[in-house]
Amino acid sequence: MSNGHxxxxxxxxxxxxxxxxxALLHTYGxxxxxxxSIDPIPLPTGIMKREVRVDWLASPGNASAxxxxxxxxxxxxxxxxxxxxxxxxxxxxxxxxxxxxxxxxIAVMALLVSDLxxxxxxxxxxxxxxxxxxxxxxxSHNSKQIEASGxxxxxxxxxSLSRLNEKKAQVLKHSEDGYASVTTFCxxxxxxxxxxxxxxxxCAKPVNDAGNMSPNAEIRGKSK
Amino acid sequence: xxxxxxxxxxxxxxxxxxxxxxxxxGDTPHxxxxxxxxxxLLATKIATPRQSDKHLFRFLAxxxxxxxxxxxxxxxxxxxxxQRLLPDEVRHLFPKFFHDVKSRAAPSYEKRVREELLxxxxxxxxxxxxxxxxxxxxxxxxxxxxxxxxxxCENLGNFPAAAIF
Numbered sequence: 001m002s003n004g005h006x007x008x009x010x011x012x013x014x015x016x017x018x019x020x021x022x023a024l025l026h027t028y029g030x031x032x033x034x035x036x037s038i039d040p041i042p043l044p045t046g047i048m049k050r051e052v053r054v055d056w057l058a059s060p061g062n063a064s065a066x067x068x069x070x071x072x073x074x075x076x077x078x079x080x081x082x083x084x085x086x087x088x089x090x091x092x093x094x095x096x097x098x099x100x101x102x103x104x105x106i107a108v109m110a111l112l113v114s115d116l117x118x119x120x121x122x123x124x125x126x127x128x129x130x131x132x133x134x135x136x137x138x139x140s141h142n143s144k145q146i147e148a149s150g151x152x153x154x155x156x157x158x159x160s161l162s163r164l165n166e167k168k169a170q171v172l173k174h175s176e177d178g179y180a181s182v183t184t185f186c187x188x189x190x191x192x193x194x195x196x197x198x199x200x201x202x203c204a205k206p207v208n209d210a211g212n213m214s215p216n217a218e219i220r221g222k223s224k
Numbered sequence: 225x226x227x228x229x230x231x232x233x234x235x236x237x238x239x240x241x242x243x244x245x246x247x248x249x250g251d252t253p254h255x256x257x258x259x260x261x262x263x264x265l266l267a268t269k270i271a272t273p274r275q276s277d278k279h280l281f282r283f284l285a286x287x288x289x290x291x292x293x294x295x296x297x298x299x300x301x302x303x304x305x306x307q308r309l310l311p312d313e314v315r316h317l318f319p320k321f322f323h324d325v326k327s328r329a330a331p332s333y334e335k336r337v338r339e340e341l342l343x344x345x346x347x348x349x350x351x352x353x354x355x356x357x358x359x360x361x362x363x364x365x366x367x368x369x370x371x372x373x374x375x376x377c378e379n380l381g382n383f384p385a386a387a388i389f
Contacts, residue, residue: 019234023241030248087249089385093373094248096358123230123237125262126244127287128317129324134284136230143229145313174312 007049007071008111011080016114017121019138024110024124025080030087031100032107033074038088040153040186041194049073050196052108052183056116057201059177065201072111097152101185102131105150109181112200113137113146117179121146137179145178147171153186160184160197168203177204230284236265240288250373250389252293252366259292267301279309283318286325293362295329302326337363341372350376 010029014021036050037043043050049071057065077084091100106124113119122138136143147167154160160182167180183198231237243258266285270278282305289298302325307318327333337360344353353376357369364372374389 019232020237020241023234023238027241027244086388089388090250091248093354093377093382093385093389094250094358094361096355122232122234125230125237125240125266125284125287126291127284127314128321129287129290130317130320132314132317134230134314170313 005051005069005071006115007073008115009073009076010107010111011074011076013107013110014080017110019120019122020124021110021121022080024107024121028103028107028110028124029074029077029081030084030091031095031103032072033084034088034091035101035104035150035152035185036072036196037074039092048075052196052198053187054112054116055197055199055201056112057203059117059179059202060204070112070115072108099131101150101152102133102148103150104185105181105183106133106135106148108150108183108198109135109146109148109200112181112198113179116200117202119179145171145175146181147178148181149183151182151184154184155188157187157197160187160199164199164201168201172203172205177202179203231265231269236262236284236288239265240291243288243292247291247361250361250366250370252362252369256292256294256362259288260294260297263288263292263294263297275309276311279305279307280311280314283310283314283321287321290321290325290328295325295333298325299329334363345372348379350379354380 010025010032013025013029017024052070052072053067054070055065055067081087110121113121119137121135122143123134123136125134127134135146135148137146147170149163149167151160151163164180164182167182171178171180179200179202181198181200185196186194187197189195239258239262243255243262246258247255263285266281266288269281272278272281282301286298286301289301302322305318307315310318341353341356344356353372357373361369370389374386377386377389
């Protein structure tokens with residue numbers, strides 16, 4: 001039954017990101033389904049979507065952040081991922097938990113950046129020997145760096161926020177602007193309630209009166 | 225300085241993604257092949273004129289070789305990467321990577337990991353066996369890798385996974 005929120009389907013990743021959407025679906029879709037429906041919070045059998053609280057700061061980042069709900073869904077995947085059930089069981093054994101969370105966060109970011117920023121991802125490549133990726137959004141004139149990160153379970157909301165600010169700082173260390181995305185797959189709510197939360201925030205170096213980027217000023221769009 | 229456009233057509237991403245899916249399923253020969261393909265696609269861009277881009281593409285290509293278990297090829301490229309010329313976004317990742325590559329390209333690497341696995345097997349440390357196989361999936365033949373995973377999963381009471389492997 002619909003709860004009235006827009007549903008973003010993982011099955012649509014190939015349409016959303018024509019250059020690499022198939023790869024996003026096959027590689028990062030299953031880890032996202034695990035984190036949204038099996039671990040850390042298992043959903044009842046047959047439920048094919050999960051509500052996510054989204055915190056979005058649109059480019060160019062002058063406005064304040066918007067908070068709203070989206071559903072992320074994984075129905076209609078039998079044609080593109082016929083062995084999905086088997087794959088979900090395998091992934092929990094063959095991929096370490098931290099890497100799985102990072103991969104899941106990339107899939108969530110891919111849905112949100114398309115829905116909210118009309119962004120098309122151009123590259124997602126693992127770099128180094130850890131769970132780091134180089135992710136780039138295709139822009140009208142140039143591509144922008146996106147830092148995507150996942151947290152399996154947070155004890156407090158401040159964990160996600162501090163990761164977000166860390167990722168923004170990484171983006172802006174050497175770029176004039178870009179995006180940071182942090183998805184937390186189990187956040188504490190009221191009482192025993194838990195929820196999934198995702199930040200997608202644009203960030204840019206501040207512009208001084210002369211119209212130049214000020215290297216030492218505070219980050220525009222910094223979350224508090 | 226910002227990152228260059230890494231690829232226009234996404235071919236390296238597609239190859240690396242196929243490799244990653246194969247690795248998740250335990251199909252290490254296919255993972256090796258596709259990570260190798262991704263590495264070669266990125267290596268074609270090393271001829272780019274900007275110095276920092278050259279080193280970035282070497283690092284990226286070496287990363288794909290590493291993820292495909294092709295450690296000597298990764299080492300060959302790493303030795304030609306000048307860390308100070310890498311873009312700032314990725315420079316901090318290189319020292320640990322280079323260290324890991326050197327360690328895995330060493331002749332003693334496979335023997336050492338097999339011995340560690342044997343010790344874990346003897347002590348029936350099943351969760352640690354699975355973690356070790358996640359870290360070092362290319363050390364064993366695919367059939368033995370699948371058998372060990374199934375054995376560890378069975379001992380942990382994870383029968384659906386044991387049956388799948």
